[in-house]
Amino acid sequence: MSAVATPAPSPALPQRRAPGRARLRRVLRSTPVNVVLVVVAVLWLTPTVGLLVTSFRPGQDYLSSGWWQALVHPATLNLDNYRHILSGGNIVDALVTTVLITVPATLLVVLVASLAGYGLVFLRWPGRDWVFLVLVALMVVPLQMGLIPVSLLYKHLGLFGTIPGVVLYHTAFGLPFAIFLMRNFYTGIPRDLLEAARIDGASEWTMFRRIVLPLGMPALASLAIFQFLWVWNDLLVSLVFLASAPHQPLTVTIFSQLRQFGLNIDVISTASFISMIIPLIVFFAFQRYFVRGVLAGAVK
Amino acid sequence: MATVPAVAEPAARPAPVSITGRGPGGGGWRRGLAVGAFMGPALLFLGAIVGYPTVATIIASFFNKTTTTFVGLDNYRTVFGTSDILVAVRNNAIWVIVFPFLVTFTGLVFAVLTERIRWATAFKAVVFMPMAISLFATGVIWRIVYETDPHRGVINSMVGTVADAINPPGSYALPNIKPISGLSQRSDGSMVSTATVHPDGTVKLGLTGISPTDIPPGATSASEPATVQGGVAGVVWRDFSPGGHVGVVDSGEKGLPAMRIDLLRGDGSTAATTASGADGRFVFRDVGSGSYRVAVAASNFRAPFGGVAWLGAQSLTPADRLGGTARTLLTVPLVDIAAIVAMLWMWGGFAMVVIGAGLAALNREVLEAAKIDGASEWQTFRHVTFPLLLPVLIVVFVTMIINVLKIFDIILSLVPESSQREANVIAVQMWNSAFTASDYGVGSALATFLFVLVVPVIVVNVRRIRG
Numbered sequence: 069m070s071a072v073a074t075p076a077p078s079p080a081l082p083q084r085r086a087p088g089r090a091r092l093r094r095v096l097r098s099t100p101v102n103v104v105l106v107v108v109a110v111l112w113l114t115p116t117v118g119l120l121v122t123s124f125r126p127g128q129d130y131l132s133s134g135w136w137q138a139l140v141h142p143a144t145l146n147l148d149n150y151r152h153i154l155s156g157g158n159i160v161d162a163l164v165t166t167v168l169i170t171v172p173a174t175l176l177v178v179l180v181a182s183l184a185g186y187g188l189v190f191l192r193w194p195g196r197d198w199v200f201l202v203l204v205a206l207m208v209v210p211l212q213m214g215l216i217p218v219s220l221l222y223k224h225l226g227l228f229g230t231i232p233g234v235v236l237y238h239t240a241f242g243l244p245f246a247i248f249l250m251r252n253f254y255t256g257i258p259r260d261l262l263e264a265a266r267i268d269g270a271s272e273w274t275m276f277r278r279i280v281l282p283l284g285m286p287a288l289a290s291l292a293i294f295q296f297l298w299v300w301n302d303l304l305v306s307l308v309f310l311a312s313a314p315h316q317p318l319t320v321t322i323f324s325q326l327r328q329f330g331l332n333i334d335v336i337s338t339a340s341f342i343s344m345i346i347p348l349i350v351f352f353a354f355q356r357y358f359v360r361g362v363l364a365g366a367v368k
Numbered sequence: 369m370a371t372v373p374a375v376a377e378p379a380a381r382p383a384p385v386s387i388t389g390r391g392p393g394g395g396g397w398r399r400g401l402a403v404g405a406f407m408g409p410a411l412l413f414l415g416a417i418v419g420y421p422t423v424a425t426i427i428a429s430f431f432n433k434t435t436t437t438f439v440g441l442d443n444y445r446t447v448f449g450t451s452d453i454l455v456a457v458r459n460n461a462i463w464v465i466v467f468p469f470l471v472t473f474t475g476l477v478f479a480v481l482t483e484r485i486r487w488a489t490a491f492k493a494v495v496f497m498p499m500a501i502s503l504f505a506t507g508v509i510w511r512i513v514y515e516t517d518p519h520r521g522v523i524n525s526m527v528g529t530v531a532d533a534i535n536p537p538g539s540y541a542l543p544n545i546k547p548i549s550g551l552s553q554r555s556d557g558s559m560v561s562t563a564t565v566h567p568d569g570t571v572k573l574g575l576t577g578i579s580p581t582d583i584p585p586g587a588t589s590a591s592e593p594a595t596v597q598g599g600v601a602g603v604v605w606r607d608f609s610p611g612g613h614v615g616v617v618d619s620g621e622k623g624l625p626a627m628r629i630d631l632l633r634g635d636g637s638t639a640a641t642t643a644s645g646a647d648g649r650f651v652f653r654d655v656g657s658g659s660y661r662v663a664v665a666a667s668n669f670r671a672p673f674g675g676v677a678w679l680g681a682q683s684l685t686p687a688d689r690l691g692g693t694a695r696t697l698l699t700v701p702l703v704d705i706a707a708i709v710a711m712l713w714m715w716g717g718f719a720m721v722v723i724g725a726g727l728a729a730l731n732r733e734v735l736e737a738a739k740i741d742g743a744s745e746w747q748t749f750r751h752v753t754f755p756l757l758l759p760v761l762i763v764v765f766v767t768m769i770i771n772v773l774k775i776f777d778i779i780l781s782l783v784p785e786s787s788q789r790e791a792n793v794i795a796v797q798m799w800n801s802a803f804t805a806s807d808y809g810v811g812s813a814l815a816t817f818l819f820v821l822v823v824p825v826i827v828v829n830v831r832r833i834r835g
Contacts, residue, residue, distance in 0.1 A: 101484050108478070109494045115713065116497070118522060119509045134520050135512070180409045187406030193399070199407070204833050205826045206418055210774050212798050212815040216428060216808050217421035240417030243410055272402045301502030303777040304795070308803055319504045323780060326508075333512070340508045344501050351500035352493075359496065359721060 123149055123341045127334035149338040159339050162321040166343075168231050169306070169317055170299045173238040177246050177295045178288055180239065185250030185284075186276050190262060200251070206244040214241065215308050222309065229313040234306055238299045246291055253287035254280060290360040297347055318343040422819070429812035443813035451696050452789060453814075456797040458697050460773060462704050463793070468768035470712055472761055475719020479727055480749070482720070492724070496717030503714070507781025510710035514782075516675040528673035537672035539626060542582055545669060548607050549574030549615035557666035560632065564659040567598050571662045574607025574615060575624065583622050590623035590648045599653040600631060602662055604644050623648020628665040631655065641665075678706040679783060681790035701790045707782055715771070719764050726760030727753070766825060773821055794818055 121135040124145040129138070138144050153159050187193075188200055218237060219228060227233035257280060265275050281288075303319040310316050316324075322339045325332070351358050428435045429443055447453050478495060482488040498506065515521030518528035551559045551573045561571050570593040583606065590605035605623045612618035627644040631652045639660065644650045680702055687698040730753065738748045776795040783791040794814055802811025 098484050101481050105478075105481055105485055105491055109491055112495050112498075112713065112716075114522060115509045115513050116501070118512050119505075122512055130520065132519070134515075134522060134525055136522065136525075180413060183406045184410035187403060187410075191399070191403050191406060193403045193407075199411075201830055201833060202419075203414075204829050206414065207829070208770055208822045208825050209418060209422055210795075210815065210818045210822060212774070212795060213425045213819050214417055214421035215798075216802055216812055216815070217424035218417055219803075221416075221421075236413070237417055240413040243413055244418070247410060272406070276406075297500065301504070303502070303504045303780070304799065308799070311803070319502060319777070322508070323504065326781065336508055337512070340505045344505050347500040347502070348497070351497060355493065358500070 119337055119341060121145070122333060123337040125149075125334075127332065130333045149334045150342075153335060153338050153342070158321065159318070159342060162316060162318045162339075163342065165231065165315040166300060166317040166319075169234050169238070170296055172232075173235045173242070173299045174292055174296045176235065176239040177242040178292050181243055181246035181250045181291065182281060182284060182288060183276070184243075184247045185254045186272075186280055188247070188251045189254040189257075190259075190275070190280070191272070203244050203247055207248060209244075211241050211304065215305075219308060229310060231310075231315070234309050237305055237309065238295075238302065242295050242298065246295065249287060249291055250284065253284055257283050286357070286360075289354070289357045293350060293354055293358050296350065300347060425812045425815050426819070428808055429816040430809075431812075432809050433807045435808050435812075439809065443809045444817075446810050447813050447817065451693070452792065453797055453801075453810075454693065454696050455790065456792040456794045456814075457817075458699070459701075459704055459791060459793050460775075462700060463708065463772040463775060464769055466705075467708050467711060467772045468765045470708065471715050471719045471768050472723075472764050474712060474716045475723045475764060476757075476761065478716065478720035479724040482724060483727065492717070492721060495720055498714045499717055501714070503777035504781045506710055506714050507778045507783075510706070510713070510782055511679070511784075513710075514678040514706055516677045516679075518673055518675045521675060521678075523678065524673075524675040527676065531673040535670065538666075538668040538670040539584065540578075540582075540624070540668045541671045542578060542669075544577035545575060546577045547574070548576040551662075551664065554663075554666075557669055558630075559664040561662045564634075564661055565600050565602075566659055567600065567655050567657055568595055569600055570595055571600070571602035572615065572617065573602060573604040573662065573664060575604065575664075576606065576608045578606050578608075578624075584625055586646050587622040587625050587648070588646045589619070590617050590621050592617050593649055596651050596653060598655070599651055600655055600660060600662065601649070601651045602629070603648045604629065604650070604664060605648040627668050630663045630665050632661045632663050634659055677702070679703050679787055681787040699790075701787065703783055703787045703791045707778060707791065710778060710782060711772075711775070715768065719768075722764055723757065723760055726757050730756055770822055770825060773818055 118135050121138050122130060124147070125135065125138050126144070126146070126148065129144060188196060214237065222228035222230075222233045227236070261279055262275050265279060270278070301319070302317075303323060306317045306320045307323065310320060318339065322336060322343065325335055325339070430438060430440060432439050432442075448457070478491075482491055485491065501509070512520075513522055514524075516524060518524040547553055547559045550563070550571060551561045553559050559573070559575070561573060563571070565571050572593065590603055593601040593603045595601060603617065603623060604627050605617060605621055607614060607617075607621060609618050609621045612621060623644065623646065625644055625646045625648065627648075627650075629642050629644060629650050630638045631640040631642075633639050639655065640652045642650050642652060682702050683699040684702055684705065685698055685700045687695050687700075690698060734752060734756070735748060738752045743751070774795050775793050776799070779788075779791055779793055779796050794817065798811050798814035798818070801807045801814060
């Protein structure tokens with residue numbers, strides 16, 4: 069896959085063997101940096117650990133002492149909050165709803181964007197460059213611009229308050245960036261590859277499926293992860309379209325709990341952590357694609 | 369965009385020459401069909417849910433609540449004339465001024481520092497991890513961090529440890545303690561004898577509001593002070609017992625040991641300081657002639673650090689004295705800064721990784737050359753690395769501006785109801801106006817305002833692509 073552009077590895081610097089004193093000096097000089105970064109890393113981890121520990125503590129403990137006290141008395145930690153919340157059905161239902169929104173919205177974006185990327189790179193048609201410019205312009209259009217007209221449109225079509233409505237909205241607002249990403253990636257695929265296939269009589273569909281789609285896999289993976297996280301973590305779109313619907317995703321469910329009962333920490337912290345588990349697994353399992361996807365997608 | 373490290377910019381490429389004479393994609397209706405099949409779904413989605421609504425929202429911003437009557441600029445007048453909404457605009461301004469700079473700076477520092485450690489991968493994973501967490505959950509996480517009670521909030525706990533070390537709390541920091549006989553409380557918290565006292569005189573300072581469990585364990589029964597030649601003697605005690613008399617040291621009433629007692633001159637300055645004994649008695653020896661008052665110092669009652677309300681609406685600027693719009697615009701609520709720090713936690717890793725990728729792509733030879741020329745590390749950074757890195761820094765900066773303009777979730781989850789109004793932002797107000805108050809006109813005006821703010825970015829992006 070050398071045809072697909074990857075950043076050129078920076079030429080390795082010639083490693084000079086450091087004599088003892090120089091090495092000592094370097095160690096001494098890098099010690100403050102190490103100390104500072106260890107402190108930063110601990111600071112960065114603390115808030116998440118705080119939430120995790122809080123979710124394993126009884127609610128009344130939260131009122132009397134800080135979560136760090138529980139690290140000294142680990143016996144006070146238990147799974148009761150999780151047992152309670154998962155037996156309630158409320159959060160389980162929300163988790164299922166989140167999945168039902170996120171998975172189709174991700175698949176749709178990946179499919180539609182890879183098709184359009186192909187259309188923009190390998191098909192020649194009048195207005196193609198113009199369409200691409202419009203796409204670039206649409207990339208930073210705030211999500212808020214669509215909410216009011218689309219909710220009116222959805223009410224008209226009977227899509228308001230339904231999961232498909234939310235899926236379509238996420239797909240549409242995910243597309244400008246997704247197509248941009250796929251187009252840029254496909255531009256790096258040599259055309260000779262397709263020309264050869266075309267001479268052999270392959271149809272556009274065959275070339276898309278057999279050549280372009282497999283070559284585009286790394287970009288598709290980054291895109292899928294980015295879109296997945298984007299939709300999974302969304303609050304606003306679901307809040308608008310599913311506010312009074314029978315099934316709501318995790319973010320909306322936790323939000324209405326927060327609004328109604330304040331910070332009743334045993335429920336809020338536990339539900340929040342449940343909502344974070346899958347994104348965190350995705351993060352640790354696919355860190356490379358994840359980083360690439362987030363980097364690429366931050367322009368949204 | 370420049371943030372896509374794995375994707376090459378399209379190079380100018382000669383149009384492929386087709387041997388068959390047909391253009392790529394076939395000719396005539398077949399080509400049309402292929403274009404329709406590949407582009408159709410995307411164009412349908414974008415037209416129906418992004419393109420058309422964008423235009424419709426702009427139009428609706430000139431119409432009334434129910435989008436039936438044209439009202440001209442009324443909605444925009446409401447946006448910039450209603451103080452609640454103006455607060456939202458002001459907060460977005462604070463975010464835009466502070467946040468992009470803060471994140472870019474933090475990312476740059478982290479990126480430069482991680483180049484010098486062996487465990488850079490682990491460090492980056494830790495700092496980048498919050499990117500996986502939703503903004504909503506980030507708000508919940510930081511709400512726990514910011515708890516006001518130092519026993520519950522980790523920041524206030526740390527601040528409290530330092531504050532209590534510098535200013536130790538008094539041993540009588542009791543909520544209900546108050547003078548009952550012989551003294552009265554001043555506004556500074558100290559309790560001062562009501563009568564003046566002269567050398568050879570005595571004072572009795574009775575306090576109450578101390579529950580039996582709050583009496584220090586070493587306290588013994590109080591007794592009447594004995595006159596001291598040339599000095600002032602006194603007792604400070606818990607002037608309460610069943611059947612006892614106020615102002616009299618009754619049997620069974622305990623002294624209050626280890627109280628800091630000041631002897632005050634007529635002008636209020638301190639002449640001497642002492643501490644009470646186990647029976648509550650104290651003596652100032654050899655005081656010069658004159659009239660004095662005796663004070664139980666405020667430090668005895670100083671409460672321990674009670675915690676900063678990080679998520680409160682109190683302003684960091686002295687805008688309280690201003691009135692009306694000026695006050696609204698110049699207030700910087702503490703909760704904004706608290707929320708900005710939480711967002712920094714989330715986006716710091718992003719900035720670090722993007723800038724780190726930029727650093728790694730720098731031409732090493734230039735840096736080596738600078739080093740050989742004898743440039744110090746700081747000079748190399750200032751005059752070589754930084755200018756070369758500037759385009760990447762600008763990308764991060766602009767990305768953060770776009771990000772912050774649309775900030776929504778974290779305000780709803782982090783900010784408690786009580787300061788929600790002071791922490792309002794445009795996106796939250798847009799949601800409230802359009803979907804809580806059902807005012808589509810004002811909601812559309814707010815959305816359009818957001819849109820107008822990103823138009824410069826759109827122009828720059830389109831220009832760059834068209835090159």
